[in-house]
Each structure stands twice: as structure tokens, then as C-alpha cells.
Amino acid sequence: MKKVFFLLLLSTLLISACTEETTIRNDNQNQIVSETSKEAGSKHDIKSFEEFPLEGVIDGDTLKIQYNGSTEKVRLLLVDTPETNHPSLGEQPFGQEAKEFTKQLLKDKKTVYLEFDVSYRDKYKRLLAYVYTDEGINIQEELLKNGLARVAYIYEPNTKHVDWFETVQRTAQQQAIGIWSVENYVTDRGFRKEVFNSKDENKNNNYNNKSQCNIKGNINAKGAKIYHLPGQQNYEDVKAEELFCSVVEAENAGFKAAER
Structure with a gap:
């Protein structure tokens, strides 16, 4: 009888230990999954932003949406991409790439989410916003990350995300990708198309180098x-x-x- 009791007690302890170990292991796995989700970094919470029907992409940094029953242009806040069809500047290097990149990010999207800052419009009456997909991907961040935009037009009071965007831009600069692959192409006032037309091949060899x-x-x-x-x-x-x-x-x- 004592032997039977001892065996039952031992079995109970073993089962309890295994259960506890499994619980700890599962908790650790859940923690790892949670940490991995946090590290994804490119998706943001959009629940508090406004959703609008998307009509199309005009340029790398400009969209068309339906806003209060009318078609409106939306200018992406705090970034500037090279032009594709400017009246005086014409098409600038990397302009088509930036436009295509934005189109691909929004491919098959019916709506976009807009996060407004303090002022809603610029002097051209365009809406000003930080733009997100339904998955929470921020268009400005992705353009900057891939060297297809510069941080620009930093005007008070619309400066909510300037520190974030400048951090992303610094990484692209250090990697010398996209617009940053050509020395002196990006300036504080815009983009210098003439550096691509220079006879000095050393000024644009990075652009032609397949490694870039x-x-x-x-x-x-x-x-x-x-x-x-x-x-x-x-x-x-x-x-x-x-x-x-x-x-x-x-x-x-x-x-x-x-x-x-």
C-alpha cells in the first residue's frame, strides 16, 4: 500500500513539473513573438486616423483622394521627391522611380488613412497629411528609407514627425542609396539635375554603377x-x-x- 501511495505521489509531482515547464516555455515563446512584432517597425497604429477613398497617384509625394465629396490633392508632409513633369524643372532623375514606388505601395488599395498635423492645407490649397496604407505602412517613411525622397518643407506648426523622418533619412544617406548615390544631387533647395549632365563621369559613376x-x-x-x-x-x-x-x-x- 505504501509503495502504491509513493508511486502515485511521484507521478503527481512529475506531471506538475512538466505542466509548469510547458507553461514557462509557452510564456517565453509568447514573449519572443511579442518582441518580434515590436521589432517589425514599419507598421503603425492607424485606428485614430481618417480613412478616405483613393483616386490615384500624381507624383511620388502627391496623391488624389475623395474628400467631402470632391476630388482633392494630398501633399505628403515633410518630404520632397524628384519631379516627373514639372512646368519649369521637367523630369528629374529618380522622379519616375519615386512615383512608381508610391504606386506600388498603394497598388489595389481602395482607401488611404490620413494623419493631419496642425494646418490642413498649403498655399496651393492642397491637403497636407502623413499618409498610411490599411496595413499601417507610412508612405513618407518608405520613400525616405529607400532613398527616393528628402526631408523638406519643414514649416511650423506642421513638424510633428520631423525627428522621425530625419532619422530614417540619415540611414539612407549613410547607405548612399537612391538620390543619395549621386554626389551633390540633393540640396537644401531641391535636386540638381545638371550633375547628371556633366561631362565629368566621376560625378555620376555611382548612378551608373550596378552595385548601387x-x-x-x-x-x-x-x-x-x-x-x-x-x-x-x-x-x-x-x-x-x-x-x-x-x-x-x-x-x-x-x-x-x-x-x-
């Missing part, structure tokens, strides 16, 4: 030629068979944009 070009060209199992832009889903996992410096270059080579 980060648009990945890949041929899939069906033989389709697809190009992938930085920031797109699975970009890091794509094996680049060719690298392109611009969307135009990729499309001239017969590649089409990835769906996502």
Missing part, C-alpha cells in the same frame, strides 16, 4: 520577367538575375512590375 542599383530583375518558372522594388513584399528573398537603376531601364529590358 537596387531594382531586382527576376525570371520566374514560367519565363516571365518581373522586377521588384525595395520595400515590396518578399523583396529581400528575391534572387536578382539582373539589377536595374530605374524602372524605365527595367521595362526597356522587357521586365514588368511585380504585383506586390
Whole structure:
């Protein structure tokens, strides 16, 4: 009888210990999952922002939305991308890339979320906002991260995210990607197209150097030629068979944009 009691007691202790160990292990796993989610970093809480129907992309830093029953332009706050069709400046290097990048971020999106600062409009009557996708991706952050925009037009009182954006920009500058790959192209007043037209090849050799070009060209199992832009889903996992410096270059080579 004593032996039976002893065996029952031992079994109870073993089961209790295993249960406790499993609970601790599960708690640790939950903590790791939680920490991983925090480190994702590119998704933001948009619950307090306003949602509006998206009509289209005008430029890298300008959108069209439906606002109170009318079509309105939205200018992305605190950033500036090169022009694609300016009346006096014309098309600037990396302008088409920035526009295509914004279009890809918003591909198949029916709406966007706007976070307003203090002032809602600029002198051209355009809406001013920080723009997010329905997944919480901030368009300004992604443009800056990929070297397709500079921090600019910092006017009080709309300076809520200037420190955040300048931190993101510094990383792109250090990596010398996009607009930062060409010495003296970016200035405090905008972009200097003339540095690309210089006869001195040393001024733009970074732009022509494939090691500085980060648009990945890949041929899939069906033989389709697809190009992938930085920031797109699975970009890091794509094996680049060719690298392109611009969307135009990729499309001239017969590649089409990835769906996502």
C-alpha cells in the first residue's frame, strides 16, 4: 500500500513539473513573438486616423483622394521627391522611380488613412497629411528609407514627425542609396539635375554603377520577367538575375512590375 501511495505521489509531482515547464516555455515563446512584432517597425497604429477613398497617384509625394465629396490633392508632409513633369524643372532623375514606388505601395488599395498635423492645407490649397496604407505602412517613411525622397518643407506648426523622418533619412544617406548615390544631387533647395549632365563621369559613376542599383530583375518558372522594388513584399528573398537603376531601364529590358 505504501509503495502504491509513493508511486502515485511521484507521478503527481512529475506531471506538475512538466505542466509548469510547458507553461514557462509557452510564456517565453509568447514573449519572443511579442518582441518580434515590436521589432517589425514599419507598421503603425492607424485606428485614430481618417480613412478616405483613393483616386490615384500624381507624383511620388502627391496623391488624389475623395474628400467631402470632391476630388482633392494630398501633399505628403515633410518630404520632397524628384519631379516627373514639372512646368519649369521637367523630369528629374529618380522622379519616375519615386512615383512608381508610391504606386506600388498603394497598388489595389481602395482607401488611404490620413494623419493631419496642425494646418490642413498649403498655399496651393492642397491637403497636407502623413499618409498610411490599411496595413499601417507610412508612405513618407518608405520613400525616405529607400532613398527616393528628402526631408523638406519643414514649416511650423506642421513638424510633428520631423525627428522621425530625419532619422530614417540619415540611414539612407549613410547607405548612399537612391538620390543619395549621386554626389551633390540633393540640396537644401531641391535636386540638381545638371550633375547628371556633366561631362565629368566621376560625378555620376555611382548612378551608373550596378552595385548601387537596387531594382531586382527576376525570371520566374514560367519565363516571365518581373522586377521588384525595395520595400515590396518578399523583396529581400528575391534572387536578382539582373539589377536595374530605374524602372524605365527595367521595362526597356522587357521586365514588368511585380504585383506586390
